[in-house]
Amino acid sequence: MEENKYCYKYPHPAVTTDCVIFGFDGTKLQVLLIERGIEPFKGKWAFPGGFLNMDESAEQGALRELREETGLTGAFIEQFGCFSEPDRDPRERVITIAYYALVKIQHVVGGDDAAKARWFALDDVPQLAFDHDRILREAVARLRERIHFKPVGFELLPEKFTMRELQSLYEAILDIKFDRRNFAKKMLHFDLVTQLDETTWPTARRAANLFRFNKQNYDELKRKGFQLEF
Amino acid sequence: MEENKYCYKYPHPAVTTDCVIFGFDGTKLQVLLIERGIEPFKGKWAFPGGFLNMDESAEQGALRELREETGLTGAFIEQFGCFSEPDRDPRERVITIAYYALVKIQHVVGGDDAAKARWFALDDVPQLAFDHDRILREAVARLRERIHFKPVGFELLPEKFTMRELQSLYEAILDIKFDRRNFAKKMLHFDLVTQLDETTWPTARRAANLFRFNKQNYDELKRKGFQLEF
DNA sequence: TCAAAAGTGTTCTCCCTACACCCATGG
DNA sequence: CCATGGGTGTAGGGAGAACACTTTTGA
Numbered sequence: 101m102e103e104n105k106y107c108y109k110y111p112h113p114a115v116t117t118d119c120v121i122f123g124f125d126g127t128k129l130q131v132l133l134i135e136r137g138i139e140p141f142k143g144k145w146a147f148p149g150g151f152l153n154m155d156e157s158a159e160q161g162a163l164r165e166l167r168e169e170t171g172l173t174g175a176f177i178e179q180f181g182c183f184s185e186p187d188r189d190p191r192e193r194v195i196t197i198a199y200y201a202l203v204k205i206q207h208v209v210g211g212d213d214a215a216k217a218r219w220f221a222l223d224d225v226p227q228l229a230f231d232h233d234r235i236l237r238e239a240v241a242r243l244r245e246r247i248h249f250k251p252v253g254f255e256l257l258p259e260k261f262t263m264r265e266l267q268s269l270y271e272a273i274l275d276i277k278f279d280r281r282n283f284a285k286k287m288l289h290f291d292l293v294t295q296l297d298e299t300t301w302p303t304a305r306r307a308a309n310l311f312r313f314n315k316q317n318y319d320e321l322k323r324k325g326f327q328l329e330f
Numbered sequence: 331m332e333e334n335k336y337c338y339k340y341p342h343p344a345v346t347t348d349c350v351i352f353g354f355d356g357t358k359l360q361v362l363l364i365e366r367g368i369e370p371f372k373g374k375w376a377f378p379g380g381f382l383n384m385d386e387s388a389e390q391g392a393l394r395e396l397r398e399e400t401g402l403t404g405a406f407i408e409q410f411g412c413f414s415e416p417d418r419d420p421r422e423r424v425i426t427i428a429y430y431a432l433v434k435i436q437h438v439v440g441g442d443d444a445a446k447a448r449w450f451a452l453d454d455v456p457q458l459a460f461d462h463d464r465i466l467r468e469a470v471a472r473l474r475e476r477i478h479f480k481p482v483g484f485e486l487l488p489e490k491f492t493m494r495e496l497q498s499l500y501e502a503i504l505d506i507k508f509d510r511r512n513f514a515k516k517m518l519h520f521d522l523v524t525q526l527d528e529t530t531w532p533t534a535r536r537a538a539n540l541f542r543f544n545k546q547n548y549d550e551l552k553r554k555g556f557q558l559e560f
Numbered sequence: 561t562c563a564a565a566a567g568t569g570t571t572c573t574c575c576c577t578a579c580a581c582c583c584a585t586g587g
Numbered sequence: 588c589c590a591t592g593g594g595t596g597t598a599g600g601g602a603g604a605a606c607a608c609t610t611t612t613g614a
Contacts, residue, residue: 104338104339106337106339106341106342107338108336108338108342109333109334109336111336111384112336112338112342112343112344113345114338114340114342115342115343115425152343152414154341154423155416157415157416158414158425159414179411181409182388182409182411182412182427184388184389184427185387186384186385186386193384195425195427197414263594264592264593279577279578279579280593281578281579281594281596282577284595285576286576302586304585304586304592304593305585305591306583306584306585306586306591306594307584308592308593309593492566493566494565509603509604510567511606512603512604514568515603519602532611532612532613534564534565534612534613535563535565535566535611535612535614536564536566536610536611536612536613537566537611537612538566539566
């Protein structure tokens with residue numbers, strides 16, 4: 101049996117993609133992790149990911165992994181870095197291209213296949229396999245940067261959401277508190293959210309207005325080169 | 331003679347680093363390009379770069395390439411993306427990890443070795459080899475993003491510079507015009523620049539005050555978590 | 561003396577911030 | 588009726604934007 105049939109003149113590293121999947125439960129930012137079933141780092145938690153196929157781009161690879169692990173298609177993903185320390189994988193030299201994904205948590209049924217998958221609040225993520233601790237830190241940093249200029253947050257919310265949910269999301273990502281009224285004012289001022297006629301079922305105390313993301317207006321603003329700011 | 335002696339169970343892509351080197355000539359943002367001497371894309375211009383060694387991280391590889399091509403050590407570099415379209419290199423599958431470097435143009439003696447190297451103003455960069463056009467667009471986009479929050483611009487200027495030079499740099503990067511007085515006010519307000527007692531030789535019409543970057547104050551601001559804004 | 565670039569301060573506006581009271585609903 | 592969360596407006600301050608004239612020096 102031929103074991104090592106792919107040969108090159110010079111050494112080549114292996115290349116993987118890893119996907120930091122963020123979700124939002126209405127209160128806290130969550131990350132989807134998978135418990136490793138094999139060595140190395142067996143039993144540790146890690147991001148879903150895997151080797152890149154030779155006929156796919158890194159983005160396609162990341163989307164494929166995402167689909168395989170969560171069943172999600174068409175989620176928002178963005179590459180945020182490539183991690184390449186020579187000894188980051190004990191088996192062989194592996195370079196990973198890292199993406200973060202923003203998913204609507206209620207669309208993820210939970211680890212649908214073999215792998216043990218679980219959501220963790222960002223505060224109580226356990227120690228991770230490989231250099232995934234560092235990868236997570238950089239993913240969060242990138243997400244924080246992004247949300248200042250792009251309304252990526254909407255990717256994490258359901259179609260319809262309350263102003264409080266939106267605010268909680270921003271607060272969870274940026275780890276700061278906003279004044280309720282000022283936050284709503286700013287959001288509405290940009291016309292990025294549209295108020296619907298519906299309200300929440302009065303399941304809490306009082307029914308709250310529902311909003312949806314106004315993509316048209318966002319595209320319009322972007323086209324004009326407007327710089328948002330949060 | 332054994333040609334292909336590095337063998338793997340699964341196919342591995344080749345991995346390179348490429349370095350988009352930015353400089354500033356006092357008026358326009360410049361990029362350092364190298365004319366390719368071999369196929370593919372012989373005669374086209376491209377960024378300096380090369381294959382990653384197996385014992386170095388991507389950042390080390392990029393710094394090594396930078397040193398080999400320009401003689402520069404210790405320049406500011408930042409990774410901004412990994413490009414992985416399966417057919418981006420006609421020879422074999424090659425993934426490139428892209429960095430941009432900010433260098434003081436007067437420190438670069440010019441292509442010191444074999445390669446034909448030349449500075450191009452951003453406006454008249456010719457069509458580039460591989461997918462380097464796209465890489466350049468993304469490098470510029472990242473630089474623009476960065477300069478809003480980090481005083482990366484100082485990496486491009488000499489130790490001592492005039493307020494006008496600094497303003498021209500910001501204008502070149504962001505492609506907008508500022509009011510001279512407001513710009514100086516904002517810069518001085520953050521205490522990011524310190525005025526020196528020296529002035530330029532009155533080579534233009536009137537001598538201008540010289541400034542230098544106040545790194546201490548910047549670190550101080552950063553430590554306190556201050557968010558700059560330009 | 562003229563042209564070209566440098567130095568300098570004020571006003572106005574707008575946006576961000578801080579802040580408090582009433583309303584609706586379920587228990 | 589009370590507790591909880593939702594809705595709403597205003598006043599003040601600070602930062603950014605607009606803006607013009609004088610100075611220096613070389614040609």
